[in-house]
Amino acid sequence: MNRPNMSKRMASGIVSGMLLAVFSLGAQQAAPPVDSKAKTGTIGLYRNQQLAPNAPAPKLADGTPDLSGVWLGSGGNSADIANPKGLKSGDQVVMLPWAEDVVKNRLSKQDPEANCLPAGIPRGSPYPWRIVQTPTHYFILFEGNIHSFRQIFMNGKHPDDPDPTWFGHSIGHWEGNTLVVDTVGFNDKFWFDYKGHPHTEKLHTIERFTRTDLGHMAMEVTIDDPGTYAKPFTTVGSAVLMPGTELLEYICQENNQDLQKLEGPARGPGGQ
């Protein structure tokens, strides 16, 4: 999904879908104030969703920013990571020649996401995710794609030679109100987007999560992979809180009939 378009859809849905309704809040780690007259609107694909009230970003009892909740969004443009609309102003995605060849030749049916494999970082999906904070570990629980999780070791250290994995080895720390997550130890299997932008095991990402108010998260991801790109670049994205929903089950592998029907080159969901 093209994230800028998704953002526009979110915005237009929120404006156009102002229907009053009564919703019960889900059992969240730190639930926002109950508002029985909460406004509702469309968030991403989801209509009549409870919208977060206008309120400041919450904090835990010890003063740590509280990022918990169910969110929808991602840190970059999942249709095409090189789309300037999803990049920090002035940044460019400059591929090494081998990577350009790979992107030209990849097929939609080869996309790990279409094969129900993890999306890696920072690729998003149309499905929500939840952040859970404990004193030592933060977790990101993904409804899809796929029903997987990330763990972030707070104030931890990377292993000297981590085994390559889909989500890598993540350590986190706070810089003011921003959670900074440093990840290495990726495998080279996931694609950054539907277009098939690749990476190597040299990939190093630095994510920045900033809850700007109760209902919104700003996200940036610096991508440094000297094996694939001539210089680092930073993607920008955002997420919206979904205070009225819980994560649901999404087991992608159970009936993936689509794969055998996919034809042609790797491309975005709408053909872009």
Next chain:
Amino acid sequence: MRPVLSIAIVCALWSASALPALAHHSGAAEFDSHKKIDLTGVVTKVEWTNPHAHFYIDVKDAGGTVVNWNLELASPNVLIRNGWHRNSIKPGDTVSVTGVQAKDSSSYGSAGVITFPDGHKLTFLSGDEPAK
């Protein structure tokens, strides 16, 4: 009955590209936006599964031959949040379906709007129940 506004929004989203640009894969790689389908038949099976729900309908052509069409919906997690229920469409229901056909021209398509004999409609995303 769902709000007219909501179904209008969902229909607009769906038809913006005429493709289900909502999935875990490229809709453009699977369906041909130029191959519109408009089918009427009886539901034979419903699969409330991921990454997409499917329902199957028997459609009789002009010559009397029955073809079983496999029609795709969004995933259950998306459908549930938009007011679908696993029994919103059931075997035995007679429905009319508009949507787009798979690029391989098989009897496989993406369901855009599903119309029931009493006139109520469901879409690739939007159901009857209050959204969760």
